Amino acid sequence: MTNEEIREQINAxxxxxxxxxxxxEHGDLVVHVAVDQFLMLMAYLKQNRDYDFDYLSQITGxxxxxxxxxxxxxxxxxxxxxxxxKDHHIxxxxxxxxxxxxxxxxxxxxxxxxxxxxxxxxxxxxxxMDHPNMKRLLMPEDWEGxxxxxxxxxxxxxxxxxxxxxxxxxxxxxxxDMKVDPWA
Amino acid sequence: MGVTEQGLLERDKDTMTLNMGPxxxxxxxxxxVILEMDGEIVRSAxxxxxxxxxxxEKNAENKRYVHCIPMTDRLDYLSPPQNNLAFCLTTEKLLGxxxxxxxADYLRVMMCELGRIGSHLVWLGTHALDIGAMTVFLYxxxxxxxxxxxxxxxxxxxxxxxxxxxxxxxxxxxxxxxxGVRKFVDYFPAKVDEYESLLTNNPIWLDRTRGIGxxxxxxxxxxxxxxxxxxxxxxxxxxxxxxxxxxxDEFKFDVPTQDHGDIYDRYLVRVEEMRQSREIVKQALDHLxxxxxxxxxxxxxxxxxxxxxxxxxxxIHHFKLVSxxxxxxxxxxxxxxxxxxxxxxxxxxxxxxxxPYRVKMRAPSFMGIPGMCQMMEGAFxxxxxxxxxxxxxxxxxxxx
Numbered sequence: 323m324t325n326e327e328i329r330e331q332i333n334a335x336x337x338x339x340x341x342x343x344x345x346x347e348h349g350d351l352v353v354h355v356a357v358d359q360f361l362m363l364m365a366y367l368k369q370n371r372d373y374d375f376d377y378l379s380q381i382t383g384x385x386x387x388x389x390x391x392x393x394x395x396x397x398x399x400x401x402x403x404x405x406x407x408k409d410h411h412i413x414x415x416x417x418x419x420x421x422x423x424x425x426x427x428x429x430x431x432x433x434x435x436x437x438x439x440x441x442x443x444x445x446x447x448x449x450x451m452d453h454p455n456m457k458r459l460l461m462p463e464d465w466e467g468x469x470x471x472x473x474x475x476x477x478x479x480x481x482x483x484x485x486x487x488x489x490x491x492x493x494x495x496x497x498x499d500m501k502v503d504p505w506a
Numbered sequence: 507m508g509v510t511e512q513g514l515l516e517r518d519k520d521t522m523t524l525n526m527g528p529x530x531x532x533x534x535x536x537x538x539v540i541l542e543m544d545g546e547i548v549r550s551a552x553x554x555x556x557x558x559x560x561x562x563e564k565n566a567e568n569k570r571y572v573h574c575i576p577m578t579d580r581l582d583y584l585s586p587p588q589n590n591l592a593f594c595l596t597t598e599k600l601l602g603x604x605x606x607x608x609x610a611d612y613l614r615v616m617m618c619e620l621g622r623i624g625s626h627l628v629w630l631g632t633h634a635l636d637i638g639a640m641t642v643f644l645y646x647x648x649x650x651x652x653x654x655x656x657x658x659x660x661x662x663x664x665x666x667x668x669x670x671x672x673x674x675x676x677x678x679x680x681x682x683x684x685x686g687v688r689k690f691v692d693y694f695p696a697k698v699d700e701y702e703s704l705l706t707n708n709p710i711w712l713d714r715t716r717g718i719g720x721x722x723x724x725x726x727x728x729x730x731x732x733x734x735x736x737x738x739x740x741x742x743x744x745x746x747x748x749x750x751x752x753x754x755d756e757f758k759f760d761v762p763t764q765d766h767g768d769i770y771d772r773y774l775v776r777v778e779e780m781r782q783s784r785e786i787v788k789q790a791l792d793h794l795x796x797x798x799x800x801x802x803x804x805x806x807x808x809x810x811x812x813x814x815x816x817x818x819x820x821x822i823h824h825f826k827l828v829s830x831x832x833x834x835x836x837x838x839x840x841x842x843x844x845x846x847x848x849x850x851x852x853x854x855x856x857x858x859x860x861x862p863y864r865v866k867m868r869a870p871s872f873m874g875i876p877g878m879c880q881m882m883e884g885a886f887x888x889x890x891x892x893x894x895x896x897x898x899x900x901x902x903x904x905x906x
Contacts, residue, residue, distance in 0.1 A: 434730020460556035
């Protein structure tokens with residue numbers, strides 16, 4: 323089964339939930355899905371014998387705040403799935419809004435989602451529902467803020483943001499906002 | 507825990523909580539695991555990571571593409587060329603670079619395979635040391651020293667080579683290095699046999715590794731394990747064969763697999779991989795093509811140094827590349843590669859500027875830890891160090 327055939331089948335079944343799908347010039351299959359049908363799609367991809375996407379390679383969160391502030395969804399979560407028996411590869415994108423970014427866990431489909439989903443919460447504040455052990459992974463448990471957000475400065479001096487006068491001013495954090503005092 | 511009237515400690519549950527790490531020497535870095543023990547048997551194991559969190563992914567968003575390469579060295583610090591390669595391949599995919607000169611690809615392959623041998627030597631030495639076989643450690647360090655010396659000759663650095671660059675490699679191989687590689691290639695097979703003579707049929711080694719830490723093929727897939735762990739469980743999966751990058755399809759090598767998926771099988775797979783890697787290095791050395799060692803597009807790779815004095819264009823390109831860096835077109839890409847521990851890849855999102863917008867590393871050790879803790883459940887406490895050693899985690903890429 324080619325990537326183009328998979329794309330057409332998924333489009334036919336999930337119709338309106340598929341926001342965008344393409345086979346890129348490099349031959350990668352990329353599907354953007356709405357969050358309400360996301361879990362259905364993932365379960366379908368795993369359980370359909372013709373696709374047999376049995377391997378979750380990784381989950382990546384992307385914060386599009388700086389690149390495109392007017393984007394419909396601030397976050398994209400990207401899932402890389404492989405089929406070990408059929409040699410397929412698919413990339414699933416889910417868009418999440420700035421207010422209450424939540425999405426369902428795929429832990430019961432792929433156990434390998436355990437750490438990446440916790441990392442999503444840790445780094446982006448994206449809440450993954452139904453994850454069996456949802457807490458911070460890399461940062462200390464009492465840490466405030468989510469480091470990979472684009473409005474989270476790299477240092478307490480807002481080097482990365484102050485040069486841009488058009489940037490949303492409320493996003494610029496001062497040390498007081500951060501409640502992190504490196505000299506304390 | 508309460509105290510009884512006689513002053514004895516009263517247990518409030520049937521199991522005992524035992525903390526292991528983060529400074530335990532057998533955790534190969536700063537890995538902590540909280541074990542619920544029922545006597546000698548582990549009932550559950552909860553991993554705790556983040557002690558080596560260096561924020562490399564956040565840092566990369568504020569650095570130019572070229573400046574990210576030395577940071578990728580420090581992720582999986584036992585095989586830096588593999589990380590460089592994964593990062594450069596993804597950037598080249600975004601840049602639309604279709605093909606590199608053959609010499610560049612061959613030098614990349616040689617560095618990656620020497621890195622794989624070096625990484626497996628560290629694994630074998632420390633893994634055997636954890637289980638109690640001390641001799642192997644001293645032997646493997648001896649051979650690894652040769653690889654580090656070779657690294658120093660070709661890149662000036664022993665460990666963090668940063669040798670692979672966007673569009674090729676940092677500099678051409680010197681005759682001295684090629685001679686050194688030739689000597690190593692001729693010398694190494696007898697040494698692998700020597701390690702095997704110490705371990706493969708050693709009854710203590712068999713007792714400690716056979717049937718322990720077993721992960722079946724389906725479990726290994728379910729837990730997103732990759733590399734030698736998948737292959738030890740019987741799955742013939744190697745990105746060098748599945749989606750050949752850097753001309754891996756021009757080399758003849760086997761992908762070793764085993765059936766049981768226990769610690770012993772992982773040992774056999776990795777030892778055989780060392781032989782196969784040496785085979786690839788030998789083939790690359792025998793057929794090393796002449797020609798340029800990086801692409802000639804000076805918008806991506808630096809022009810030759812001697813042209814700067816005669817060519818205005820070369821001078822401008824040099825100045826722009828050094829002061830401004832490579833501008834990568836908007837888009838996102840992911841290229842999987844086969845590292846010593848499994849699938850290594852970078853998901854890079856570019857906004858069209860000279861710094862990556864988002865860099866995410868797919869680290870095989872990071873993805874392997876939940877599966878590793880799954881293996882510990884039901885095992886004896888003495889097997890926990892053997893299991894950690896068999897998964898071969900590197901904390902640099904786990905915490906990133």
